[in-house]
Amino acid sequence: MSKHKQKKHFYLLSLGCSKNTVDSESMAALLHKAGFAGVTDPDDASVLIVNTCGFIESARQESIGALQELADLKQKNQLLIAAGCMAQRYGDEVVQWVPGIDGVIGTRRWMDIVPFVRKLRRRKHPEPLYHLPDEATTVGLDERGVLRTAVQGASAYVKISDGCRRPCAFCAIPQIKGTHVSRPLDSIIAEAAALQAAGVQELILIAQDTTDYGHDLGLKNGTSHLLRTIAKAAPDIPWIRLMYAYPGYVTDELIETMATLPQMVHYLDIPLQHGHRETLKRMRRPANIEWVYQTVDKLRSAMPDIAIRTTFIVGYPGETDEEFAGLKQFVRDLQFDRFGAFTYSYEASTPSATVAWQVPEEVKEARRDELMQLQQAISLAKNQAQVGRVLPVLVEGYGDGVSVGRTYRDAPEIDGLVIIPGELPLGQLVPVRIDGAMTYDLTGQPETGPAQPITLSMSNITIPL
Numbered sequence: 001m002s003k004h005k006q007k008k009h010f011y012l013l014s015l016g017c018s019k020n021t022v023d024s025e026s027m028a029a030l031l032h033k034a035g036f037a038g039v040t041d042p043d044d045a046s047v048l049i050v051n052t053c054g055f056i057e058s059a060r061q062e063s064i065g066a067l068q069e070l071a072d073l074k075q076k077n078q079l080l081i082a083a084g085c086m087a088q089r090y091g092d093e094v095v096q097w098v099p100g101i102d103g104v105i106g107t108r109r110w111m112d113i114v115p116f117v118r119k120l121r122r123r124k125h126p127e128p129l130y131h132l133p134d135e136a137t138t139v140g141l142d143e144r145g146v147l148r149t150a151v152q153g154a155s156a157y158v159k160i161s162d163g164c165r166r167p168c169a170f171c172a173i174p175q176i177k178g179t180h181v182s183r184p185l186d187s188i189i190a191e192a193a194a195l196q197a198a199g200v201q202e203l204i205l206i207a208q209d210t211t212d213y214g215h216d217l218g219l220k221n222g223t224s225h226l227l228r229t230i231a232k233a234a235p236d237i238p239w240i241r242l243m244y245a246y247p248g249y250v251t252d253e254l255i256e257t258m259a260t261l262p263q264m265v266h267y268l269d270i271p272l273q274h275g276h277r278e279t280l281k282r283m284r285r286p287a288n289i290e291w292v293y294q295t296v297d298k299l300r301s302a303m304p305d306i307a308i309r310t311t312f313i314v315g316y317p318g319e320t321d322e323e324f325a326g327l328k329q330f331v332r333d334l335q336f337d338r339f340g341a342f343t344y345s346y347e348a349s350t351p352s353a354t355v356a357w358q359v360p361e362e363v364k365e366a367r368r369d370e371l372m373q374l375q376q377a378i379s380l381a382k383n384q385a386q387v388g389r390v391l392p393v394l395v396e397g398y399g400d401g402v403s404v405g406r407t408y409r410d411a412p413e414i415d416g417l418v419i420i421p422g423e424l425p426l427g428q429l430v431p432v433r434i435d436g437a438m439t440y441d442l443t444g445q446p447e448t449g450p451a452q453p454i455t456l457s458m459s460n461i462t463i464p465l
Ligand code: SF4
Pocket: 164, 165, 166, 167, 168, 171, 172, 173, 174, 208, 209, 246
């Protein structure tokens, strides 16, 4: 491609979580607004950007690998920029790890990408430039009118806040992103209305901690207030999904809001991280185990068909056999519909690094595998309970004579799919009669009649373990 034509092209690689995906989409929107065009082949671009993840070691290695690959192929007229969490957390070390990087811009100032590119182009020396202001991220609809959204097919991730004020001992995010800052309500509402107009079928609300929304805006029960306001502003969006709830902040008000708002899918993602009091105390996480049992009960009473997703860390420093056994019993008792289990990742700058007894890697991995095996039996039985139901499925793909999609029980990228014979309309909600269950996925047939509500009570499902 001619040098001139390349001049206004950018290539952006987004790594890490859905929140990073939203930041990447917003940076792309700003570049488009400034007259750049996105390309999928780095050779065709003059600006190469990697929106990195710096949360844990494996994510850092992936980010360094991606930057190195681009640095190795970089042509004379190309700029290579490291953006995102690893850039924010490590600054100039990133350039030492990957020589050839021209600029480092932090995750807190992603919205300065255009002036930063222009500054890089004007520089008179080959030295890299850094843009790492440490004031907390401003997450509002900034003056350049860029939406804080990542639209994927008929679904959109909507970031409602950024940063976090929780003290979790293993987590570096508060160091990277700063404290929790809620987006102004009106900017989220404007976005929801714009997404409705764009035909979006599902809003997936994300943040580090969605249940802390509005605490800095003087809102009591801010998350409930936000959900009700979104539902009013975008009544034609059928699905609103809440991710990343923090234990202890799933209030009765929030449960009631989820149960009474027709657009709220009966699904909640609430990372619990462990199920033993002593481990949770060392993690500096809410350790009131009774609260979890009671809240799961309340959720299932208010919404008998609710799907609950969680996340666990195994092998946390000091985790004894007895504590791990406690976690397994917790999982048997509460029977989550979905969960992810991760081995603890040593993070030098976090309090967890100072805990004396670090669990050996092989023990961590064995525990993760054992926990996932336990969950697979639960997940299969929960899926088998869906057989015979008619569920709305959001169709997201088609190929080889079958369509794939998700039910309300599935968040994108992390949960299951439904496989349906025939070509169904992409991006639409279609009633499907479920006729088969696998460990994580379902099969079904298109149903001509309307979806049937369910009166299933989770209590009559017993898992012989
Ligand atoms: S709530 Fe989540 S993002 Fe916040 S410190 Fe804890 S683990 Fe990290």
